[in-house]
Amino acid sequence: MSFYKGYRGKQILPYNVYLLVAGIVSFASATAIFLFVQHARFLAPFFCGLGIVFILCFLLGCIPPFSSHSGLALFLQRVLLILLALWFVSFMIVECIIISRASTSSNSDGADYLVVLGAGLYGSVPSPSLKSRLDETIKYARNNPDTVIIVSGGQGKGENITEAKAMHSYLVANGIDGNRIIEEDKATSTVENIRFSLDIIDGLWRGEGIPKIAILSNDFHLYRASVIAGREHRLITMVAAETPMLSLKINYYVREYFALLKLLLFSR
Numbered sequence: 396m397s398f399y400k401g402y403r404g405k406q407i408l409p410y411n412v413y414l415l416v417a418g419i420v421s422f423a424s425a426t427a428i429f430l431f432v433q434h435a436r437f438l439a440p441f442f443c444g445l446g447i448v449f450i451l452c453f454l455l456g457c458i459p460p461f462s463s464h465s466g467l468a469l470f471l472q473r474v475l476l477i478l479l480a481l482w483f484v485s486f487m488i489v490e491c492i493i494i495s496r497a498s499t500s501s502n503s504d505g506a507d508y509l510v511v512l513g514a515g516l517y518g519s520v521p522s523p524s525l526k527s528r529l530d531e532t533i534k535y536a537r538n539n540p541d542t543v544i545i546v547s548g549g550q551g552k553g554e555n556i557t558e559a560k561a562m563h564s565y566l567v568a569n570g571i572d573g574n575r576i577i578e579e580d581k582a583t584s585t586v587e588n589i590r591f592s593l594d595i596i597d598g599l600w601r602g603e604g605i606p607k608i609a610i611l612s613n614d615f616h617l618y619r620a621s622v623i624a625g626r627e628h629r630l631i632t633m634v635a636a637e638t639p640m641l642s643l644k645i646n647y648y649v650r651e652y653f654a655l656l657k658l659l660l661f662s663r
Contacts, residue, residue, distance in 0.1 A: 411456035414449050421446030434523075435646035448479055489652050496621065497614035500632035506542050506609035507602070509535060509634070510592040512585060512620065513548020513558035514613075521561055523639045524613050524647070529565045531636035532611055536571050542609075544571070545595060547579040547588040585616070585654075586662055589623045613638045615647045619655050 425442035428435055455472040458465050511532050514525035521529060536544060544566070548558025559578035567573045579595055582588040589610065600606045610620050611634040624631040638644040 411453055414453040414456065418446045418449035418453060421449060432642050434640075435642045437650050438646055441649060448475060452476060486652055489655060490648060493615060493618045493648065493651055493655070496618035496633075497635060498617075498633075499635045500609075503609050503632040503634050504539055505607065506539065506632065507600070507606040508545060508592075508596050508608045509539075509542050510545045510547060510589065510596075510608065510610045511562060512588045512610065512612040512616065513546070513562065513582065515551065516554040516556070516558055516561050518553070519555045519561055521565055523643060525558070525562070526565075527639050528611060528613060528636040529562055529569075531634065532562075532566060533569050533571060535609075535611065535634055536566070536575065542575075543577065543599075544575050545577045545579055545592045547582050547592045549581050549583045549587075551583065585620060586623055586658070589620065590627060593627055593629060608632070609634050611636060613647065615644070615651050619651060619658060622655070622658065 421442045425439045425446065428442065429439040432438075452472045452475050455468040455475075458468040462468075509532065511528055514528065515522040516525070532544065536542065546559045546562035546566070548562065550557045554561075557578070557580040559580040563573065563576050563578055566576055577595060577599075579588070579591050582591050593608075596606060596608060608629065609632045610617075610624065612620055614635045615638055617633045617635055621631070621633060638647055
């Protein structure tokens, strides 16, 4: 097997050079995102983590073949690379599932209740992702004049008012009758958004049978919302709002992988 000569004559396997390059590119990407793409900063630690794994694998591969630790180092390097490959496969599978469910259900019109999931505010102003949800809500409300709208979201860090209050104000300012809108202003997570909103619906519903409920959120968010609704034993249709900005969309789709894992592993 051929080798490259490295620092101080150490022998480096050819593929080890690619690990070094991958590590440098990962760290450079993390730095660029942190400095220049503020709304996607979640991706910075993600790329840092990849960079650490690549550099660690590179360093393990730098141990000379004649060293007494070379066998263990090569074994550890291969374990890390296998684990990284398995993680990447799981990431691609989960992302494919999320993307496949990132669209409006065919039977979403005519809901008795539309639950609009909250997102961040800039003080009192809806963030781009929340604004896209509200703009889609306006379209739905105009096409379905009998639907009651529940806006769900409490007050988070850096927010001057509850997300529900900001959402209510935005909808009314854009021509939606305030009497159609109910505020759920206690939720601090997607699980609570859906659970608390369903509690409100259960307290209000006086019709026959069960109410038809639709949940509206950004496209990347719909699969996780449907999983949560399924845990509440509800049949719910989904309404998708397009996520604005490519960098924001990439950020949220990557983050959704970890949010979904957290839901499946730790949430009840």
